[in-house]
Amino acid sequence: MFGFSIFLNETLSQQQKDYVAQMAQAGFKGIFTSLHIPEDDATKYRERLSQLGSWCQEFQLDLMVDISGNALINAGFQMENLAELTAIGVTGLRMDYHISNKQIANFSHQLQIALNASTVTQQDIAELKAANADFSHLEAWHNYYPRPETGLAEDWFLEKNHWLKANGFTIQAFVPGDANLRGPLYEGLPTLEQDRYHHPLACALWQKKSAVDLIYIGDGGLKERTKKQFERFINNNEILLRVNDCGTEYFSYVLGEHVNRLDEAQAVIRSADARFRKIPHIAAQNTVSRTLGSVTVDNEKYLRYTGEIQLCQEALPANDKINVVAEVVAEEKDLVRHIRGGMKFTLEQMEEEHE
Numbered sequence: 353m354f355g356f357s358i359f360l361n362e363t364l365s366q367q368q369k370d371y372v373a374q375m376a377q378a379g380f381k382g383i384f385t386s387l388h389i390p391e392d393d394a395t396k397y398r399e400r401l402s403q404l405g406s407w408c409q410e411f412q413l414d415l416m417v418d419i420s421g422n423a424l425i426n427a428g429f430q431m432e433n434l435a436e437l438t439a440i441g442v443t444g445l446r447m448d449y450h451i452s453n454k455q456i457a458n459f460s461h462q463l464q465i466a467l468n469a470s471t472v473t474q475q476d477i478a479e480l481k482a483a484n485a486d487f488s489h490l491e492a493w494h495n496y497y498p499r500p501e502t503g504l505a506e507d508w509f510l511e512k513n514h515w516l517k518a519n520g521f522t523i524q525a526f527v528p529g530d531a532n533l534r535g536p537l538y539e540g541l542p543t544l545e546q547d548r549y550h551h552p553l554a555c556a557l558w559q560k561k562s563a564v565d566l567i568y569i570g571d572g573g574l575k576e577r578t579k580k581q582f583e584r585f586i587n588n589n590e591i592l593l594r595v596n597d598c599g600t601e602y603f604s605y606v607l608g609e610h611v612n613r614l615d616e617a618q619a620v621i622r623s624a625d626a627r628f629r630k631i632p633h634i635a636a637q638n639t640v641s642r643t644l645g646s647v648t649v650d651n652e653k654y655l656r657y658t659g660e661i662q663l664c665q666e667a668l669p670a671n672d673k674i675n676v677v678a679e680v681v682a683e684e685k686d687l688v689r690h691i692r693g694g695m696k697f698t699l700e701q702m703e704e705e706h707e
Contacts, residue, residue, distance in 0.1 A: 354556065354586060355382030355414070355568040357526075357541070359534065360400040361393075371573065372407050378579055379586035382414035384568050387423040388448065397427035405441025415441050416466060416493070420448035431455075434462045446493050457483030466493035469516060469523060470504065477519060492521040496541035496570040498534065503545030513563040522565045527555035529571025530578055541570025553581050553591075554686035581687075590696035591687050593663075595647055595678040597701070600637040602677045605629070606647050606661050609698045616693040619668060620648075623661040631659035638676050642668040645680030645688050647699060663697070665689050 356375050358368060372383070385404060387397050401417065408415040417437075424431050434445075444464035447456050457480050459465050467476070469492035480490070497503040509525075516523050527547055528540030540548045547555040552574060556567045574582070584590045590609075597603040610623040636651045646664040650657045654673040663680075665688055680688060681702055691697050 353381045353566050354379065354582065355384060355416075355566060356380050356574070357384045357529075357534075357568060357570055357572055358404055359572055360385055360387070360397055360404070363396075364400055364403050369407055372411060372413070374579060375574075376411040376413055378583035380413070380582070382416060382443075382566070382568070383408055384416045384418070384446075386418035387427050388418065388420045394423070394426045398429065401427065401442070402440045407441075408443075409441040414443045414464075416444040416446055416464070417442055418446040418448060419451070421450035432458070434459065438463055444491075453479040453485075454483045456480060457485035460486040460489045464489050464491065466491045466524065467521075468492075469494040469521075469525075470512065472516075487520065490521065491524060491566070492516045493524040493566075494526065494543040496526040496543055497545070498537050498539060498541055500537075500539050500548060501545065503542050503548060506544060506546055509544055510562060517563050523563060524566035524568060525559055525564045526568050526570035527552050527559065529569045529573050531571070531575045532573030533571045543570075551684060551686040552578055553585060554690055556582075557585075557687070557690035584698075588696065590698060591691050592698050592700060593684050593687060594681045594702045595699050596681060598638055598676050598678055600675055600677045602632075602634060602637070602649050602675060603701075605632065606649060606678055607699050607701060609696060610661065610663075612691050612693055612695050612697065614693045619664065619666050621663040621665060621688070621691050621697070623663075626659055626661040629659065634658055634675065636672060636675065639670055639672045639674060640676050641670045642674070642676055643679075645685040646676050647678035647680070648674045649677050651675050663688060663691070663699075 405415055429437060444466060445459060446466035448468060453476055456465060467490060472492060513523050525543040526541055528542045530552055534541050542548050552569060559567050581592045584592050611625060613622045613624045634649060634651045636653060642648060642664045644664060644666055648662045650660040651673060652658050678699065
């Protein structure tokens with residue numbers, strides 16, 4: 353499942369409601385927000401959370417709220433009776449610091465509860481069991497890390513997730529957005545440090561292969577192009593890629609929808625339907641070295657393979673039988689390595705983007 357973040361640091365606007373509607377239409381299923389960000393005015397939280405909750409009810413979205421210590425009380429809510437939260441559309445609470453396992457166990461009988469995935473221990477699990485927690489309502493949610501160089505290490509993340517899965521938890525993690533980045537640092541809000549400056553969908557696809565069940569956009573926005581890419585993946589299992597023309601006669605030949613062959617190759621993505629297209633005479637042109645994201649067509653020198661279309665997943669040497677006809681734009685090359693066997697991918701001509 354995919355979700356996204358809306359923060360309560362300012363009055364919620366019609367523009368933000370439109371964004372929520374667009375994300376719901378794209379197939380996102382949940383919203384994350386926080387009641388304990390130091391820079392925010394906590395006295396405004398109740399009104400804004402109520403408004404956000406009403407949007408979630410309208411668009412049938414889950415609403416997970418991050419709390420710590422007295423965050424609920426500071427925002428004007430009761431700590432023990434959570435009925436008023438569920439009434440306004442809150443479906444879950446993420447527990448951060450200064451909340452006891454006894455309190456968490458009590459909360460788990462009222463709504464969905466997210467434990468801090470990075471810090472939960474075997475002792476916590478034992479204490480929650482002793483306090484009669486409803487484990488069917490417990491999940492494990494990782495943090496996001498605003499400060500560069502502080503995001504989680506990949507090996508540690510994978511090891512922790514393996515332990516969480518062994519203990520029966522649903523796992524959540526954040527990937528960065530690429531618009532409306534969260535202040536005051538504006539450096540992205542990823543769980544993993546390796547994701548900080550990469551394409552949000554590419555980060556999400558890596559996490560899907562790494563035992564993560566719920567993937568949320570940490571920052572407050574996505575570019576229109578990125579939203580479209582998420583929508584096509586969520587609803588059609590398809591990757592959209594923009595490509596530049598490399599100056600041959602065959603650029604238009606490679607544009608459009610393709611399907612990666614079921615028998616995945618190591619170095620390239622092979623278009624399953626390429627040989628079923630009407631194949632023109634393909635002379636040798638631009639037979640240069642290939643890079644990650646190069647789109648190629650086999651020329652007449654490759655005999656029975658003439659017309660085969662490939663998308664390179666790594667750097668490869670020049671071959672006089674292979675024409676390099678297009679190149680995936682730099683900001684979308686991260687996606688290329690995530691096109692699995694049987695997955696659709698569409699190559700679109702690069703045009704000037706209007707945000």
